[in-house]
Amino acid sequence: MVNVKTQKNKVFVTSPLLPDLDDVASQLKEIWAAKWITNMGEKHNLLESKLKDVLNVDNVCLFNNGTIALLTAIKALDIPIGSEVITTPFTFAATPHCITWNGLKPVFCDIEPDTMTIDANKIEALITPKTKLILGVHVYGFPCNVKKIDEIAKKYNLKVIYDAAHAFSTEIEGKGIGNFGDITMFSFHATKLFNTVEGGCLTFNNSDLYKKICNLRNFGIQNEECVSDIGINGKMNEIQAAIGLLNLNLFRDEQAKRKKIYDLYNSNISLIKGIRIPKMPSNTTNSYQYYPIIINDDYYTDRDDLYNRFKAINIMTRKYFYPACSDYACYKDNSKHYEVLDDIKHRVLCLPFYGSLPCEVTDKIIRGLNGKFE
Ligand SMILES: Cc1ncc(COP(=O)(O)O)c(C=O)c1O
Incomplete structure (x- = not known):
């Protein structure tokens, strides 16, 4: 052998896609000089705005990893505890686990043989009065049948989230893949085409969600004297964001x-x-x-x-x-x-x-x- x-x-x-070490050192020097290393710093905000262009979407909310982002996406839609979520079994563990951690029940649907994404033609048969959400995964970057899923969601008044961990920069008919459904999650884990070491983001069209998601990402803290929501620590730090800014030039x-x-x-x-x-x-x-x-x-x-x-x-x-x-x-x-x-x-x-x-x-x-x- x-x-x-x-x-x-x-x-x-x-x-992993790794930026030049000297470039990383320059970024670190800037962060050290600013003495601002997390909590929505300059680099974080710059990456957030640059990603809007790259992903071709109106709203981007950065996170410290894709799993916390997905957890927060589900939380942001205020789905009653105990509801059912129709999803694919052909995905990474994070997808169904985020459903379960939100107190919801994953209901697995079979997949299409060609794209290996959730089979939209088999979703309706799984809908019950408890169904509130469809969570599709663009597995390997293959797109879910977003058109059919949208039709079903409208017909049954369901929310839709997409896990686009594998679909960074993918476009369907010239439209960024993060524009479909209510919310889309991207992962920036080291194994992903574009990485921030660990990291991720949510994208969505409804700008009203921006405040809510940002709030959930930061423990639900509205201001110094008001905690309005049961949030989590989902914040991306400045070092992650700096790696992201450099990798954005390389991907x-x-x-x-x-x-x-x-x-x-x-x-x-x-x-x-x-x-x-x-x-x-x-x-x-x-x-x-x-x-x-x-x-x-x-x-x-x-x-x-x-x-x-x-x-x-x-x-x-x-x-x-x-x-x-x-x-x-x-x-x-x-x-x-x-x-x-x-x-x-x-x-x-x-x-x-x-x-x-x-x-x-x-x-x-x-x-x-x-x-x-x-
Ligand atoms: C399909 C899918 N969903 C979710 C995740 C979780 O993302 P993260 O590792 O950024 O938490 C991954 C893998 O990393 C994934 O492959």
Whole structure:
């Protein structure tokens, strides 16, 4: 077996976008001089306003991570405790956990085979008098069926939140993906295309929500003598914001590098029998967050064996999202089955995908996919 020589001898599914250290030092000097290191400082406010342009939205509220942002988004919609939220089981743990932490019940809906997002055609059958919210996830940057979900929400008077953790800068028909539904959450975690080390934001069209969300983000404190809401500490600090400002200058270049790898993977993998490459709908831009492949029955081996073979040569692919959230002990309901999810969760594999991925590694990955691991 030949080991790939990279950081710590392992190739991971992603590698964080890191600004130049000298630039970080300059930013830190400014922060030190200002002696203002958190609580909506200058850098925080600048990043918030720059993100409006990048995400093509009217309102941005920064957070210290995507999970607290999502938790706050649900809280801001004042949904009665005990209500049901229709969501996807094919997502990261944070999505259903934020529902549950708000005292609401996640009701899992099956996913579409192509985009792997919540199947909008299966939502109506799950609606009960207790349903108050639909929480869709633009998984891997593939867009939910926002049009159909909007129709359903209007018909049944439901709120809609989107988890766009994987869809930074994605546009649907030229419109920023953060404009759909009532509120959208973006994550700026280290693994994301654009990162602030940890971080995230909420975007929304209804400007009335801005005050409310800002208030919830800061413990519900209105002013020195008034705490009006049961808020949380969701504030992004100045150091996170500074990293964000620097990475904002870099992410388009990173995206362009990823596009080259995406094209290289596509042209080689499309020739391999038994692997399907899920396609981005033609009206949607790709965030280039992940490169998922689907292992079909006519491939020479199964997904788990392929994962293990790569692992044995220190290439760490990821089985996102296996297990599905509906398999977690805290959510498991043995009476429920999901036709598409229960199949696809055993087939998806995310390949290493980041701008600085060396050619010899992509070659090795492509050879591995062709069954050549020696
Ligand atoms: C789909 C999804 N939702 C939510 C989150 C949580 O975001 P954060 O890590 O910024 O809290 C993540 C991952 O980081 C994610 O992949």
